[in-house]
Amino acid sequence: MSTIEIALPQVRKATVGISLRKIVYRSAAIVGLLAVWELAPRLGLVDSTFLPPFSDVMVAWWQLLADGQLLDNTLASLGRSLTGFGLAVVTAVPLGLLIGWYKPVAELLGPLLEVFRNTAALALLPVFVLLLGIGETSKISIVLYACVWPILLNTISAVRTVDPTLLKLARSLDLPPIRLFQKVILPAAAPTVFTGIRLAGAVSILVLVAAEMVGAKAGLGYLVNAAQFNFAIPQMYAGIVTISVIGVVFNQLLVALERRFTSWRRDQLS
Amino acid sequence: MIGLRAVTKDFGDFTALAGVDLDVAAGEFVVIVGPSGCGKSTLLDLLAGLTAPTSGQLLLHGKPINGPGLDRGIVFQQYALLPWRTALGNVEFGLEATGVPRRERTERAREFLDLVGLTGFEQRHPHELSGGMRQRVAIARSLAYDPEVLLMDEPFAALDAQTRESLQDELLRIWERTGKTIVFITHGIDEAVYLGQKVAVLTSRPGRVKRTVQIDLGNRAEVRDLRSSEKFAHYRHEIWELLHDEVARAQRLEVAR
Numbered sequence: 001m002s003t004i005e006i007a008l009p010q011v012r013k014a015t016v017g018i019s020l021r022k023i024v025y026r027s028a029a030i031v032g033l034l035a036v037w038e039l040a041p042r043l044g045l046v047d048s049t050f051l052p053p054f055s056d057v058m059v060a061w062w063q064l065l066a067d068g069q070l071l072d073n074t075l076a077s078l079g080r081s082l083t084g085f086g087l088a089v090v091t092a093v094p095l096g097l098l099i100g101w102y103k104p105v106a107e108l109l110g111p112l113l114e115v116f117r118n119t120a121a122l123a124l125l126p127v128f129v130l131l132l133g134i135g136e137t138s139k140i141s142i143v144l145y146a147c148v149w150p151i152l153l154n155t156i157s158a159v160r161t162v163d164p165t166l167l168k169l170a171r172s173l174d175l176p177p178i179r180l181f182q183k184v185i186l187p188a189a190a191p192t193v194f195t196g197i198r199l200a201g202a203v204s205i206l207v208l209v210a211a212e213m214v215g216a217k218a219g220l221g222y223l224v225n226a227a228q229f230n231f232a233i234p235q236m237y238a239g240i241v242t243i244s245v246i247g248v249v250f251n252q253l254l255v256a257l258e259r260r261f262t263s264w265r266r267d268q269l270s
Numbered sequence: 271m272i273g274l275r276a277v278t279k280d281f282g283d284f285t286a287l288a289g290v291d292l293d294v295a296a297g298e299f300v301v302i303v304g305p306s307g308c309g310k311s312t313l314l315d316l317l318a319g320l321t322a323p324t325s326g327q328l329l330l331h332g333k334p335i336n337g338p339g340l341d342r343g344i345v346f347q348q349y350a351l352l353p354w355r356t357a358l359g360n361v362e363f364g365l366e367a368t369g370v371p372r373r374e375r376t377e378r379a380r381e382f383l384d385l386v387g388l389t390g391f392e393q394r395h396p397h398e399l400s401g402g403m404r405q406r407v408a409i410a411r412s413l414a415y416d417p418e419v420l421l422m423d424e425p426f427a428a429l430d431a432q433t434r435e436s437l438q439d440e441l442l443r444i445w446e447r448t449g450k451t452i453v454f455i456t457h458g459i460d461e462a463v464y465l466g467q468k469v470a471v472l473t474s475r476p477g478r479v480k481r482t483v484q485i486d487l488g489n490r491a492e493v494r495d496l497r498s499s500e501k502f503a504h505y506r507h508e509i510w511e512l513l514h515d516e517v518a519r520a521q522r523l524e525v526a527r
């Protein structure tokens with residue numbers, strides 16, 4: 001029994017049968033935004049040179065897709081984001097569990113972690129460039145750096161806030177430390193750890209795009225920046241829209257994953 | 271079977287228990303009552319082996335208690351159920367600790383959920399159960415791995431009166447059926463008289479045993495409403511008298527602090 005135990009997912013009727021009405025209702029605001037975007041430049045409310053109508057942006061998006069630029073840049077960005085994010089997950093989760101478990105270590109490192117967390121990753125971008133150059137290593141490193149903090153801090157606090165009566169129960173059953181960890185600490189900490197992972201997911205894209213704008217030859221951040229430089233405004237917006245969509249999709253994936261593993265908690269909180 | 275000899279427990283320079291003496295025979299149902307903060311939970315932790323006494327001795331079968339063990343099962347006031355496990359999974363949790371093979375675990379867990387009247391609720395998670403049902407799961411869990419002694423810390427305190435009374439009856443039924451030794455902590459006088467064969471009244475801070483009262487309510491099956499019988503009223507009053515002074519003293523201490 002070396003598996004980490006986590007509650008089995010439950011299929012719930014409510015989530016399966018989302019009504020059409022709900023979908024329409026929930027997308028109303030976005031449709032509204034797109035309508036304004038389309039109409040405002042056409043009616044001359046804004047200068048269409050700086051904000052072309054949404055349909056023009058879509059045409060540019062289609063062209064970028066057709067000539068392969070979009071795919072290349074998206075893959076470049078996703079590769080960096082996911083590598084940095086993945087590395088952050090596999091290092092920060094175990095590290096957080098360890099730090100959270102050893103109380104003196106948590107207290108010793110607590111203030112230091114606060115300082116690092118509150119130092120915006122982008123403020124350190126020049127340092128990364130200085131030390132690692134402008135290649136892939138420095139981009140992945142800055143994503144890794146930015147993703148580590150939310151995961152690490154959430155994991156530490158998850159372990160430290162495990163219900164003390166559960167720990168008492170485990171102790172009264174004379175559970176060995178490994179079993180205690182596997183059967184009590186890990187499942188109890190899972191929801192909070194996932195929250196950290198989800199935050200890191202959002203951070204990974206935000207930070208990467210910014211990093212790509214500073215010095216890169218590929219990536220969505222580069223695409224947006226280069227388009228702006230060449231005054232290809234519809235292409236610039238096409239890049240921005242792509243980044244937004246990727247961000248939303250990534251977040252939804254992580255939310256779905258989080259739900260699967262913490263279904264026991266959902267109804268409890270609502 | 272259980273013996274406490276001048277058990278004292280200090281927290282720093284604060285004395286929670288000062289010389290507790292108590293004997294519990296095998297199969298006996300002993301209730302400990304005392305005012306809030308007199309050290310009841312501290313005493314239970316000592317019996318469970320979760321903490322060590324500052325001085326004095328706790329004996330189980332004549333041997334000192336020096337750590338937690340599966341010969342004692344604890345039922346906590348806050349249920350202490352694992353929220354990510356079902357009722358069945360929670361009962362199995364205790365069995366996993368004892369190394370019962372997997373298939374037998376499920377079987378045993380079902381059996382004990384049945385004993386506490388929870389057949390049909392095996393697959394519910396704690397948040398899908400009422401407070402009374404949760405405590406039943408906790409009781410089933412501690413019974414399932416078959417400890418000799420059941421240690422219960424105000425297990426019914428958070429429940430409404432009706433649920434509490436029905437769980438009290440159920441506990442008595444289980445006790446008669448299984449012959450366990452039970453040490454039950456409460457601050458309710460009625461609960462103490464109703465459940466206990468012997469009631470130990472603790473003094474307020476620091477706690478020690480003020481008096482133990484043997485309870486004999488006659489044959490339970492013969493009396494229809496035990497709680498309004500004359501004998502019950504007599505014991506109730508006796509313990510009330512003993513506790514009354516202590517509660518008053520505890521309040522004075524509270525003000526003085």
Ligand SMILES: Nc1ncnc2c1ncn2[C@@H]1O[C@H](COP(=O)(O)OP(=O)(O)OP(=O)(O)O)[C@@H](O)[C@H]1O
Nearest residue numbers: 281284286304305306307308309310311312313457
């Ligand atoms: N770990 C601890 N450190 C310091 N003081 C403690 C500790 N545990 C308990 N105490 C103190 O010891 C006293 C007895 O506590 P205990 O929890 O045993 O009381 P109790 O009789 O169970 O009270 P209640 O009826 O409210 O549950 C209290 O005054 C409490 O503040």
Ligand SMILES: [Mg+2]
Nearest residue numbers: 310311312423
């Ligand atoms: Mg208590």
